[in-house]
Amino acid sequence: xxxxxxxxxxxxxxxxxxxxxxxxxxxxxLRLLQWIRAIGTPYGIAITSLVDLNNDVFPDLDLxxxxxxxxxxxxxxxxxxxxxxxxxxxxxxxxxxxxWLTPNMGYKTxxxxxxxxxxxVGADGEPIEIDSFPQANPPxxxxxxxxxxxxLEDGKNKLAKQLSSYTPEDKIRSSHNExxxxxxxxxxxxxxxxxxxxxxxxxxxxxxxEEERCKEIASELGxxxxxxxxxxxxxxxxxxxxxxxxxxxxxxxxxxxxxxxxRYFQGIIKKLR
Numbered sequence: 092x093x094x095x096x097x098x099x100x101x102x103x104x105x106x107x108x109x110x111x112x113x114x115x116x117x118x119x120x121l122r123l124l125q126w127i128r129a130i131g132t133p134y135g136i137a138i139t140s141l142v143d144l145n146n147d148v149f150p151d152l153d154l155x156x157x158x159x160x161x162x163x164x165x166x167x168x169x170x171x172x173x174x175x176x177x178x179x180x181x182x183x184x185x186x187x188x189x190x191w192l193t194p195n196m197g198y199k200t201x202x203x204x205x206x207x208x209x210x211x212v213g214a215d216g217e218p219i220e221i222d223s224f225p226q227a228n229p230p231x232x233x234x235x236x237x238x239x240x241x242x243l244e245d246g247k248n249k250l251a252k253q254l255s256s257y258t259p260e261d262k263i264r265s266s267h268n269e270x271x272x273x274x275x276x277x278x279x280x281x282x283x284x285x286x287x288x289x290x291x292x293x294x295x296x297x298x299x300x301e302e303e304r305c306k307e308i309a310s311e312l313g314x315x316x317x318x319x320x321x322x323x324x325x326x327x328x329x330x331x332x333x334x335x336x337x338x339x340x341x342x343x344x345x346x347x348x349x350x351x352x353x354r355y356f357q358g359i360i361k362k363l364r
Contacts, residue, residue, distance in 0.1 A: 101128050104190050107171070115169065123148050123162050124171055127186055134300060135191030135199040140183045140337050142344075156180050173204040182337030292317045301329040308336055314353040323360055335359040 103125065111121045126148045131137045141156045141163075149159075160180060166172045173187040191199040292310055295317040297303040305320045314320070323332055339356050342349075349355045 099133070101131055102192055103128060110169075119149070119152075119154075120162050120165060123159070124166055127172060128188055131188050131191065132300065132303075133194050135188040135193060136300065137186045137188065138183055138304065138333070139186065140340070141180050142341060143183075170201055170205050173201045181341070182334045183340075184333065184337075291315065295321075304329070305332065308332065308356075309353075312353040312356055319353070319357060327360075327364065331360065331363055335363055338363075 107116070107121070107124065110116045111118075116124070123144065126144070127137045127139070130139065141159050144163075145154055145156060145159050157180075163172070163174065163186075167174065171189055173189075174184055177184055187201060187204065188199070189201040193199050292306060292314060295302075295306050297306055301324060302321070305324055306317065309317050309320050320332065335356060338359050339352075342355075342359075343352075
């Protein structure tokens, strides 16, 4: 057909096929890797959950969530993908993809996630290579990460106590209340106004990947205005939104009653704070 817009597409490196033929990948790992690349954003990031991967990739197989998780760990060990170590198996998370063509002729690799292996020389003079994948970090590194997460959680709890005198509706309305004289509310109002031109979801122009995801989530929720989810992004960060979105999708799959999806989503966020 003439004058047809070019649809977006993703590429698969030839070495993935070679690795499958040579036995480095089994058929289920190949299926999973191909799907993750198929749902990747233009910047080489797939946002999904273990439940979604199981339902989307293996509807014909009775696989457990632990099995899907083990496939992902194998793919990470072989540097096809990278995702941060995480506790639990619920909610969505980001998966970074290796060897990815990005907009403006860019090219993404996972080199920053996988440092060069250390090389040693054995007693026989032969080189010995010791790989150091992120998931094989010593316990001290994992403990440090947990301490950082705890400090972040404590800070969020302290902020929640400071704002406990306001209802969620007040927090959202305050960005448009000309008579609100609280200093932190004025600061929040300034941030919102400088972040986007309008409040309608369809008029919101994302400036980065996180804002783009917020617009997608707000659209799927049927929320007319972008204010509430952008407010959460500014105050609590994108990770809280992703956790809440994963829980929301699971509740929706379970058939839980949602008269107002946007309000239901905000309720989940309130509980996670």
